[in-house]
Amino acid sequence: MTAVHLEILKEDTRTRARLGKLHTPHGVIDTPVFMPVGTQGTVKTITPEEIKEIEAGIILSNTYHLFLRPGHELIKEAGGLHRFMNWDGAILTDSGGFQVFSLGDLRTIKESGVEFRSHLDGSSQFLSPEIATQVQMALGSDIVMAFDECAPYPCTHKYAKDSLERTTRWLKRCKETLTTTDTQALFGIVQGGMYEDLRRQSAAEIIELDLPGYAIGGLSVGEPKDLMYEVLDYTVPLLPREKPRYLMGVGSPDALIEGVMRGVDMFDCVLPTRIARNGTAMTRYGKVIIRNAGSAHDFGPIDPTCDCYTCRNYSRAYIRHLIKAEEVLGLRLMTIHNLRYLQNLMKEIREAIKEDRLPEYRQKCFSDYGYI
Ligand SMILES: Nc1nc2c(CCc3ccccc3)c3nc[nH]c3cc2c(=O)[nH]1
């Protein structure tokens, strides 16, 4: 069984970007990589075959949601999440900490864990480092995220310090709980808010545990993008060069490129699939709000440069009609397009690294997209 590890093929000469391959028990994934989110054991509206067709090799899912429904014991009974959802690619699961804060109602943080009310039925629930790790063991995900607290933005230096120190203590409890380390990799999550001294402290404490990979958490929580880039500038270099680095919750084209240039290998974001379902398409020339009247008589594809199933077979006019008529096919076609667009963007980024032209690619991408 292949343990999770990163094979670095090339390090960029002018930026911190790396070209690599992430080896997992469920396949090898080219990096830098964007990972589609499948919160409830499905990338909403599309099948595993369609996920393969857009060439995504790893998807994300959520401890919080699957713990509440249908329950991790049921999924274990089904043979694990891969079997349950008929997906034989790689799976990374978040630990639930972030979702408790962004979804749960009325939660209380204690040293032992977090008490919260389920967003489904208001029932009182409890997640701890041990439980979150046991759930992910039952799901059988290839990459297990540590149970952490994503500090709110903004927050005081004292709050961020107390929180990161508890997150480190929780990480040690996750590591002690994970008994399937030969098939499941535990990634630590660096916290520390927007404070350089605290990010340095969190990174130092976490890399001491010598884990297979590290995530940068506590970002993409409403802070200005420039502040996120500044935190990345001093945080990413603290992480071991040879281990994969995962920036949580980041997925707009500009942020993906800026993150790659700062040495990040893995990204996720719910936005591309979420905006797809409300009729907004991502194209190399910026976002197109397909549901707007402008597309009503447009019989061309969403993006003529896109090779996805949607752009090869359907017009903007038809997709707009489906969205307006609230036809499920509209959601599916938009999702297929947005996810393929991001896979193609990452492919172009990898090509640019390979050919030593990433800064130039960034310039062209930004001007095409209208950022500059
Ligand atoms: N555990 C954790 N998750 C975060 C997510 C969810 C990513 C996720 C993983 C898997 C599935 C869905 C979402 C964040 N999203 C935006 N910013 C984020 C920060 C954190 C964080 O600090 N810790």
Ligand SMILES: [Zn+2]
């Ligand atoms: Zn397309």
